[in-house]
Every structure is written in C-alpha cells, then in structure tokens.
Amino acid sequence: MEKETRDRIIRMIKREVVPAMGCTEPVAVALCVAKAVETLGELPDFIELGLSGNIIKNAMGVGIPGTGMIGLPIAVALGALIGKSEYGLEVLKDVSPQALEEGRRFINDGRIRISHLPCTPSNLHIEVVARKMREDGEEDKGEAVISGSHTNFILIRKNDHILYKEEEGCASTDECDEMELSMEAVYRFATEAPLEEIEFILEAGRINKAAADTALSGDYGHSLGSTIRRHGRHLFGDTPLEHIICLTSAACDARMGGAPISVMSNSGSGNQGITCTLPVISYAEDMEADEESTTRALILSHLTSIYIKQSLGRLSALCGCVVASTGASAGLVYLMGGDFARICAAIKNMVANLTGMICDGAKPACAMKISSGVSTAVMSAMMAMNGKCVTEAEGIVAADIDRTIRNLTMIGRDAMQETDRLVLKIMVEK
Secondary structure, three states: OOOHHHHHHHHHHHHHHHEOOOOHHHHHHHHHHHHHHHOOOOOOOOEEEEEEEHHHHHHHHOEOOOOEEEEEEEEEEHHHOOOHHHHHHOOOOOOHHHHHHHHHHHHHHOEEEEEOOOOOOOOOEEEEEEEEEOOOOEEEEEEEEEEEOOOOEEEEEEEEEEEEEEEOOOOHHHHHHHOOOOHHHHHHHHHHHOHHHHHHHHHHHHHHHHHHHHHHHHOOOOOHHHHHHHHHHHHHHHHHHHHHHHHHHHHHHHHOOOOOOOOOOOOOOEHHHHOOOOOOOOHHHHOOOHHHHHHHHHHHHHHHHHHHHHHHHOOEEEEEEHHHHHHHHHHHHHHHOOOOHHHHHHHHHHHHHOOOOOOOOOOOHHHHHHHHHHHHHHHHHHHOOOOOOOOOOOOOOOOOHHHHHHHHHHHHHHHHHHHHHHHHHHHHHH
C-alpha cells in the first residue's frame, strides 16, 4: 500500500479514535453549549436548544461524568458554567462540586429550554442559542450548531454577525480527505503498515482498560462487569471468554454510570471504542501475544468499525455494539492466526447473528448489549477458525464481504428508520 494512502487512513483513524469523557451525545450538546456561551462572552440568562431525535434518545438515561445525575439538563448547565470547547469531547473534565451545585441552581431556575427538531439535515444535529438581556431591553445572542458528527460545528454566530458557517460541499479539509474503504483495504493496511506508523493505537488499550479497572473497583451502572468477575466464574470459568466479557462490560458500566473517566471512542461513540478495543486487548494478554500482533489486531478492529460506519452513519436505530463487536471479531481472528478469508467469514457470521439489535438510547444497560456483542464476536471468530461461515444462501449474507456489510448498513440506516421513530416515541412518553 502506497504511503500516501496509508497516511490518509492514519489521519482517518486519528480523527475517529479519540478520547471522550461521558456519553458522546450529551457531551456533544455540552460542547455546543460551551461554544455558544463562549461566543456570547458571558453567562446567559437562558439557553435554548433544538435537538434531533437521536440526540435526545441517546442522552435521556445516561449518567453525566462526575455528577451522579443523568440526562441533558445537567450536561447543558455544566457546558455553560465550566465547559471549554477547546477540550472537544472532554468538555466537562473540569467539573467540581461547586460547579455541580451551580448547575443544579441553573436548572432549578428554569434557564434551560429543550425542544425536539423533527426535521434536521442529519440525525446528529444540535442547535444552541445562549441569550443575555441587556439593560436597554435588547438582548445579545451566542449561537452554535453542530451537525453530522459530534464535534463538527457548521455555524457560529454572535447576534447577527456570522463568525463561521460551513460552506456546501466538504465540511472541512479533514472531511475532504476522507476515503472510501473496502474490507480488503482495511486488511492490507492493518497487516502491511509499518509498525511505527500504527502503534499509537495501543493508547486505546491503556485508556479503555483503565476504565474497566475503575468499574471493577467501584459500583457503576448495573455493575455487570464486577458481577461477572465476582459471581459468574462458576458459569464462565476463569477463561478468555470470561475475561473479555468482564472487561468490556465493566468499562461500559463506568462510562454509562457517570464515572469521571475518559475512554477512547470510535466513530463518535465511547461504547464502540470500548467494544473495538477490550476484547482484543484481553485476548492478546491471555494468549501472550507480542506487541506487533496486538497493535495490528487493534488497528484491524477499529478500522473495520470505521469502515462499517461509513455507510451506516453516526447514529441509527442499529445498536453500535453490532458494528464494534464485528470489528472485534476480525481482530480476534487475526490474533488466532486467521487469514483474510477467515476474517471475512467471522464478519459474515456476525452479520448473520446480530443484525437488527435496536438502539434504545445510551444507558447503563448498554453493558448488557455489549456483552452480547463480544460473546458473539468470540463465537463467530471460533467458527471462522474452524472453517465455518454462514453462506450466501442464508439471510442477508452475500458472497462478497463488502456487499454483506452494505446489506447490514442498509437495514440499520434505511429500513429501521420507522423503528427509530417508534423507539423515541416510547421513550419520551414513558
């Protein structure tokens, strides 16, 4: 693979695999609020937000780091009070007890107004207006809009003065640099790129394993990881499968439970980053794999997930663990000594099994879905290494691996749209 192509893929990975503190949907809202308040230049009297349905769905039931609270209001309040847009998806890392108390007052004073925008250019869309009344009876406004991805600002405005507006076409130089992948290109890059060019991915293992360790020594979310570790070994045994499920679900427990920790995300999702990373890291440690094998398996897992998300989109009715655990299965096959054909077989086995798992918002119970995904990843990898692959005569699996992936993403992106609307309706009417 030519160096220019490798460099483009590396830039893509570094854009998509980044640290994030807290669930990325409420954090993206906090980021947009922080930018609007910075643009206003002072603490506003009121903050008005218009959000796409998928943002609302993924922010309703998730813990906000360091607060012991769930949902959008506290994320909005802290974004205004202590958020710094320069921190990106770690915008809330400066939260303190004093800021939390001020945030509660901000909410109780009725200074936050949230509405659902039914028609938006992207299912990831956030509009924020920060308003401040002046002594002359007029008002100043700071506005910010994020759309398309969690950190992609398309509009920043102070009163009637536009400070930034995304032009039609490429949103940024980075997005113009985006390249369409194929599974063969993913495999070639992961297996052929010089090690020194890709060893940065090991940081994902360090960060996400630290998140798991936090949960295993505490009590976050539904404590699925620690439940498996303390009470499940008589069922699972002290085995690589138990280690994979335990570590991966524990990191999700911490993140969804509001632990004040960062994780390495993938394609805008911390849970996807966890699921791409920890099964590979756990299995590599159990098998005493060398650093090069671990690095290449991690790259394969993360880049497979990025490839699938290219046609699925940032947010959809399809649970992100389906995508990320498919990437993990590819990485596991590589660590087991499998070639490209067996990696493709594992991906087909995953598509035959997990397609259709719905996303009903970010929440502590995501750890259960992740555990389902990664256990299926192990099973799919084992089948592939045993020469077994779901055939094109079965379901949506096609002979061609890229077609198989497109079939999966078409269902998640297009066919499940009505499911997405119904899920949101059920959630907001409870």
